[in-house]
Amino acid sequence: MVKIFRLKSIISIKDFEREDVEYILDEAEKLENIAQSKEVSNELKGKILGLMFFEPSTRTRMSFETAMKRLGGDGIGFENSGSSSVSKGESIADTAKMFEGYCDALVIRHELEGVSKFISDIVDVPVINAGDGAGQHPTQTLLDLYTIRKEIGKIDDIKIALIGDLKYGRTVHSLSNALGLFNNIKIYLVSPPELRMPQEILIDLNKTNVEYVVADKIEDVIEDVDVLYVTRIQKERFVDVEDYIKIKGAYVINKKMLEGKDLIVMHPLPRIDEIDTDVDDTKYNKYFTQAANAVPVRMAILKTLIKNNPK
Amino acid sequence: MVKIFRLKSIISIKDFEREDVEYILDEAEKLENIAQSKEVSNELKGKILGLMFFEPSTRTRMSFETAMKRLGGDGIGFENSGSSSVSKGESIADTAKMFEGYCDALVIRHELEGVSKFISDIVDVPVINAGDGAGQHPTQTLLDLYTIRKEIGKIDDIKIALIGDLKYGRTVHSLSNALGLFNNIKIYLVSPPELRMPQEILIDLNKTNVEYVVADKIEDVIEDVDVLYVTRIQKERFVDVEDYIKIKGAYVINKKMLEGKDLIVMHPLPRIDEIDTDVDDTKYNKYFTQAANAVPVRMAILKTLIKNNPK
Amino acid sequence: MVKIFRLKSIISIKDFEREDVEYILDEAEKLENIAQSKEVSNELKGKILGLMFFEPSTRTRMSFETAMKRLGGDGIGFENSGSSSVSKGESIADTAKMFEGYCDALVIRHELEGVSKFISDIVDVPVINAGDGAGQHPTQTLLDLYTIRKEIGKIDDIKIALIGDLKYGRTVHSLSNALGLFNNIKIYLVSPPELRMPQEILIDLNKTNVEYVVADKIEDVIEDVDVLYVTRIQKERFVDVEDYIKIKGAYVINKKMLEGKDLIVMHPLPRIDEIDTDVDDTKYNKYFTQAANAVPVRMAILKTLIKNNPK
Numbered sequence: 001m002v003k004i005f006r007l008k009s010i011i012s013i014k015d016f017e018r019e020d021v022e023y024i025l026d027e028a029e030k031l032e033n034i035a036q037s038k039e040v041s042n043e044l045k046g047k048i049l050g051l052m053f054f055e056p057s058t059r060t061r062m063s064f065e066t067a068m069k070r071l072g073g074d075g076i077g078f079e080n081s082g083s084s085s086v087s088k089g090e091s092i093a094d095t096a097k098m099f100e101g102y103c104d105a106l107v108i109r110h111e112l113e114g115v116s117k118f119i120s121d122i123v124d125v126p127v128i129n130a131g132d133g134a135g136q137h138p139t140q141t142l143l144d145l146y147t148i149r150k151e152i153g154k155i156d157d158i159k160i161a162l163i164g165d166l167k168y169g170r171t172v173h174s175l176s177n178a179l180g181l182f183n184n185i186k187i188y189l190v191s192p193p194e195l196r197m198p199q200e201i202l203i204d205l206n207k208t209n210v211e212y213v214v215a216d217k218i219e220d221v222i223e224d225v226d227v228l229y230v231t232r233i234q235k236e237r238f239v240d241v242e243d244y245i246k247i248k249g250a251y252v253i254n255k256k257m258l259e260g261k262d263l264i265v266m267h268p269l270p271r272i273d274e275i276d277t278d279v280d281d282t283k284y285n286k287y288f289t290q291a292a293n294a295v296p297v298r299m300a301i302l303k304t305l306i307k308n309n310p311k
Numbered sequence: 312m313v314k315i316f317r318l319k320s321i322i323s324i325k326d327f328e329r330e331d332v333e334y335i336l337d338e339a340e341k342l343e344n345i346a347q348s349k350e351v352s353n354e355l356k357g358k359i360l361g362l363m364f365f366e367p368s369t370r371t372r373m374s375f376e377t378a379m380k381r382l383g384g385d386g387i388g389f390e391n392s393g394s395s396s397v398s399k400g401e402s403i404a405d406t407a408k409m410f411e412g413y414c415d416a417l418v419i420r421h422e423l424e425g426v427s428k429f430i431s432d433i434v435d436v437p438v439i440n441a442g443d444g445a446g447q448h449p450t451q452t453l454l455d456l457y458t459i460r461k462e463i464g465k466i467d468d469i470k471i472a473l474i475g476d477l478k479y480g481r482t483v484h485s486l487s488n489a490l491g492l493f494n495n496i497k498i499y500l501v502s503p504p505e506l507r508m509p510q511e512i513l514i515d516l517n518k519t520n521v522e523y524v525v526a527d528k529i530e531d532v533i534e535d536v537d538v539l540y541v542t543r544i545q546k547e548r549f550v551d552v553e554d555y556i557k558i559k560g561a562y563v564i565n566k567k568m569l570e571g572k573d574l575i576v577m578h579p580l581p582r583i584d585e586i587d588t589d590v591d592d593t594k595y596n597k598y599f600t601q602a603a604n605a606v607p608v609r610m611a612i613l614k615t616l617i618k619n620n621p622k
Numbered sequence: 623m624v625k626i627f628r629l630k631s632i633i634s635i636k637d638f639e640r641e642d643v644e645y646i647l648d649e650a651e652k653l654e655n656i657a658q659s660k661e662v663s664n665e666l667k668g669k670i671l672g673l674m675f676f677e678p679s680t681r682t683r684m685s686f687e688t689a690m691k692r693l694g695g696d697g698i699g700f701e702n703s704g705s706s707s708v709s710k711g712e713s714i715a716d717t718a719k720m721f722e723g724y725c726d727a728l729v730i731r732h733e734l735e736g737v738s739k740f741i742s743d744i745v746d747v748p749v750i751n752a753g754d755g756a757g758q759h760p761t762q763t764l765l766d767l768y769t770i771r772k773e774i775g776k777i778d779d780i781k782i783a784l785i786g787d788l789k790y791g792r793t794v795h796s797l798s799n800a801l802g803l804f805n806n807i808k809i810y811l812v813s814p815p816e817l818r819m820p821q822e823i824l825i826d827l828n829k830t831n832v833e834y835v836v837a838d839k840i841e842d843v844i845e846d847v848d849v850l851y852v853t854r855i856q857k858e859r860f861v862d863v864e865d866y867i868k869i870k871g872a873y874v875i876n877k878k879m880l881e882g883k884d885l886i887v888m889h890p891l892p893r894i895d896e897i898d899t900d901v902d903d904t905k906y907n908k909y910f911t912q913a914a915n916a917v918p919v920r921m922a923i924l925k926t927l928i929k930n931n932p933k
Contacts, residue, residue: 037726037933040668046351048377059720062698066670066724069696074380076373090581093588098370098580101603102377104348269720270712277715292723311348357662359688385691387684401892404899409681409891412914413688415659622659 005304009120009127013138013174014204018181025146027300028293034070035296044073047306050103051077052095052119053130054110059269060130060140063294064107067302070295076102093122100125104306108132126305134170140268141174143297144229147290151264152226155179161188161221164231164251164274166197171268172231176201180208187212188221192247195237217250222261228253230267230274230287252276258284266290316615320431320438324449324485325515329492336457338611339604345381346607355384358617361414362388363406364441365421370580371441371451374605375418378613381606387413404433411436415617419443437616445481451579452485454608455540458601462575463537466490472499472532475542475562475585477508482579483542487512491519498523499532503558506548528561533572539564541578541585541598563587569595577601627926631742631749635760635796636826640803647768649922650915656692657918666695669928672725673699674717674741675752676732681891682752682762685916686729689924692917698724715744722747726928730754748927756792762890763796765919766851769912773886774848777801783810783843786853786873786896788819793890794853798823802830809834810843814869817859839872844883850875852889852896852909874898880906888912 005023007015033039049068053061056079065075077099092115099106100123107128108116113135120127131137149155160179162172166189176197179185187205189197189212196214205212215221222228230253238244253265254276267275267287279285316334318326344350360379364372367390376386388410403426410417411434418439419427424446431438442448460466471490473483477500487508490496498516500508500523507525516523526532533539541564549555564576565587578586578598590596627645629637655661671690675683678701687697699721714737721728722745729750730738735757742749753759771777782801784794788811798819801807809827811819811834818836827834837843844850852875860866875887876898889897889909901907 034668037669046345046381046383047348048380058700062700062721062724065698069670069698070668072668074385074696076376076380078369078373089583091588094580094582097599098602099373101599102373102606269716271716272711277713288719288723291720295724357656357692357694358659359691385696387687387691389680389684400894402899405891405893408910409913410684412910413684413917 005308008305008309009116009129010138010301010305011117011120011127011129012136013141013178014136016138016178016181021142021145021178021181024142024297024300024304025149027304028146028296031296031299031303035067035299037070041070042072043303044068044071044306047073047104048102049073049075049077049302050099050106051075051079052099052106052108052110053077053079054108054115055131056080057109057131059291060109064130064298064302066295067298071299071303073104073302092119096123099123104311105302105309124309125311126309128301128305131170134168136174137170138174139294139298139301140171141178142301143290143293144171144175144266144268145178146297147266147286147293148227150293151286151289156183156185158226159186159188159224160227160229161190161215161218161225162197162229162231163190163218163253165195165233165237166191166231167195168234168237169231172197172229173201175229176210177204180205180210183209185210188215188225189213190215190218190221190251192216192233192251194243195233218253218257222257222263225263228263228265230265230271232270232272232274253279255279255282258282316619319616319620320427320440321449321612321616322428322431322438322440323447324452324489325447327449327489327492332453332456332489332492335453335608335611335615336460338615339457339607342607342610342614346378346610348381352381353383354614355379355382355617358384358415359413360384360386360388360613361410361417362386362390363410363417363419364388364390365419365426366442367391368420368442370602371420375441375609375613377606378609382610382614384415384613403430407434410434415622416613416620435620436622437620439612439616442481445479447485448481449485450605450609450612451482452489453612454601454604455482455486455577455579456489457608458577458597458604459538461604462597462600467494467496469537470497470499470535471538471540472501472526472529472536473508473540473542474501474529474564476506476544476548477502477542478506479545479548480542483540484509484512486540487521488515491516491521494520496521499526499536500524501526501529501532501562503527503544503562505554506544529564529568533568533574536574539574539576541576541582543581543583543585564590566590566593569593627930630927630931631738631751632760632923632927633739633742633749633751634758635763635800636758638760638800638803643764643767643800643803646764646919646922646926647771649926650768650918653918653921653925657689657921659692663692664694665925666690666693666928669695669726670724671695671697671699671924672721672728673697673701674721674728674730675699675701676730676737677753678702679731679753681913682731682916686752686920686924688917689920693921693925695726695924714741718745721745726933727924727931746931747933748931750923750927753792756790758796759792760796761920761923762793763800764923765912765915766793766797766888766890767800768919769888769908769915770849772915773908773911778805778807780848781808781810781846782849782851783812783837783840783847784819784851784853785812785840785875787817787855787859788813788853789817790856790859791853794819794851795823797851798832799826802827802832805831807832810837810847811835812837812840812843812873814838814855814873816865817855840875840879844879844885847885850885850887852887852893854892854894854896875901877901877904880904
């Protein structure tokens with residue numbers, strides 16, 4: 001039986017079933033040679049991706065562009081902090097309608113939650129949410145899952161520590177939701193008390209088979225995990241900067257802590273100092289691989305959506 | 312007999328004969344499938360368009376880029392409010408000479424009238440004027456004519472109302488000149504007294520067979536027209552903002568006004584509030600189609616000029 | 623015997639032997655038809671160049687993009703005055719590692735000397751230095767040499783005057799070093815006393831067979847040279863603006879000075895007023911040709927490095 005990917009647009013990881021996730025990961029695997037520049041593809045020749053980055057995000061934008069170009073297609077668009085220069089005051093709906101006239105699919109980054117859903121509802125072409133405010137960033141989650149599967153060999157039966165800013169970190173929210181689709185998962189939620197995982201995500205997790213444990217320190221969990229998923233703690237999150245300085249060191253990973261352990265270290269990047277650079281040259285470092293995995297995973301998404309939804 | 316397009320560059324719609332206009336529109340029609348991503352083209356493979364946007368214009372820039380990429384070519388260039396970052400003080404002539412060394416054709420947007428003509432005179436490659444100050448924007452006019460012909464079936468024998476800011480609106484000036492090439496045209500010039508069509512355009516029209524009528528209100532003309540061509544009225548045009556507030560409402564189109572009429576509504580976009588969004592889902596709305604028509608029309612222009620003027 | 627280009631990265635012209643220079647120039651010559659849009663190439667189809675322009679340089683960036691696109695490849699990247707918007711505080715090393723994950727080669731422009739060397743040491747893909755501070759700009763030098771060879775027929779046995787700001791001018795430093803690889807070269811170093819060629823370059827020249835002569839005025843050398851290589855003198859280099867005004871005129875080339883001479887005029891561009899525009903239409907003008915030569919030379923570099931260093 002031929003599997004079909006059900007979704008027209010990729011707005012939230014919550015819209016995914018396990019088989020939808022696996023469809024994209026399997027497709028990404030098949031595209032590895034093209035992603036790594038070992039094979040040339042004409043898969044999306046003549047196709048154009050519209051990049052609507054109302055908020056700058058060089059990393060995400062460039063990996064989408066690379067994905068499109070490796071498949072023989074191309075991108076157009078804008079990247080700026082406000083919508084002013086784009087639209088001279090026109091509505092987001094009108095801007096999206098214009099892009100629809102030019103492109104085969106749209107990628108949206110916006111500071112407000114819900115914008116990509118809104119646009120997906122008014123255009124016929126597929127829409128991909130590349131991060132909307134404190135909301136979702138589903139393609140990041142797919143590449144995180146791809147990295148786990150590729151490096152550990154499976155997603156079921158793993159123990160993962162989510163570390164750092166669990167309150168505001170968009171990626172750890174989406175990843176927690178996605179892990180709920182898999183079996184026998186244990187999540188350690190390691191953060192300072194000020195930055196605990198939000199209640200609504202815990203409620204989501206309670207509806208799944210995921211076991212989760214709240215922890216204060218990396219030391220408490222490091223012996224038991226397959227994955228350390230590290231995120232940045234931003235100074236700006238603290239009312240009192242003294243509090244930040246006090247807790248900050250407790251959430252830094254270094255080589256010494258990792259020695260003898262059987263685990264991988266991931267990070268959505270950019271990293272500031274929450275992973276010491278002495279980890280870079282160890283076998284634990286999977287964060288640069290993870291970053292490179294953006295290409296095959298976004299290729300899989302673009303290929304699937306554009307092929308399934310011809311103009 | 313094989314028709315040949317005469318012009319090396321597209322600077323002003325006033326350089327066009329009727330057959331030049333029709334050449335481009337016919338060519339655009341043939342390129343529709345490629346423009347709509349239903350067919351793949353290698354027509355301009357390896358060719359590069361130079362985008363010299365001294366003034367930002369995301370919409371125009373993106374449709375030219377899309378046109379080039381759909382034909383298998385590509386673009387390079389800049390888009391900024393001043394020329395400073397491009398040229399570190401070099402003359403426009405030198406910048407253009409540099410672009411000529413890299414590209415097969417140039418698209419120029421500049422705040423000063425005459426810049427694209429000046430550049431066309433000093434380089435060998437074709438030059439396309441994408442708007443120079445209060446001057447011309449000929450490719451916009453070609454896509455306007457393409458939209459009229461496609462939606463109404465002809466350009467001859469139509470009645471069109473040009474609405475809004477007729478004094479400063481570059482697109483309505485170029486469109487008026489172009490309509491002078493066709494037969495049995497009636498133009499209603501609907502604007503507040505402060506924003507009437509300039510005398511020199513009326514003098515141009517007097518040399519043609521176009522019949523024109525000056526009007527104050529949409530109501531006075533709506534029963535008699537095939538096309539409502541709406542443009543934005545900018546507050547900044549009024550010395551006294553009270554005058555603006557007073558007249559503004561009289562130039563807004565809404566669904567109720569249109570009911571039962573046999574006409575189409577066009578707008579060069581961006582729209583602010585001069586067309587109510589309740590028109591968007593009606594059969595009258597042709598402004599998004601018009602925006603999308605930028606692609607086949609600009610493809611036709613690029614293909615014609617680059618093929619006719621090989622380096 | 624098949625010649626192989628030895629270098630993985632192009633960081634400094636000092637890393638080149640004569641045969642390395644000739645390898646690139648010969649390759650560029652073969653690519654002329656593609657560079658001039660007379661032939662279409664798939665040589666680098668599917669390949670992606672990462673453009674890391676920490677400092678803006680529209681001219682250099684666009685010629686690299688053009689080179690890549692003419693060969694069937696493409697580019698991604700950023701161009702801004704600081705690294706802030708790119709990296710949100712991440713290290714240059716991390717940014718480079720990310721680019722490595724997406725791209726087949728990297729081009730770096732940075733205000734600090736040594737950055738491209740540093741990056742080349744930590745990534746596996748080839749790195750091209752597109753200018754680092756007061757340091758090197760080796761691809762400019764290669765296109766300068768290409769222009770001399772193409773216009774004069776050889777690089778050996780020439781007499782060249784380097785004119786203008788020899789103290790801070792990156793291009794004249796690299797070019798001097800490169801000329802040291804050739805035979806029977808005479809260099810006239812023509813500058814105001816404040817802007818003499820730095821001692822370390824003279825020491826480099828002393829180790830070669832190049833004969834050099836320091837001069838104050840163009841008039842003193844113009845009868846004896848094959849090439850006038852003109853650079854801009856920036857007002858900002860002078861403590862006392864009066865000094866600038868006094869000397870400035872002595873370093874301007876015009877048509878009258880050139881009449882009857884057998885020489886070519888080169889300039890890395892942008893030019894401000896150090897070459898009068900009355901030279902533009904003479905046979906002496908090779909500065910626009912030189913600018914256009916950026917394309918075949920950078921094509922040769924990109925093709926060579928990417929083919930020699932597959933991912």
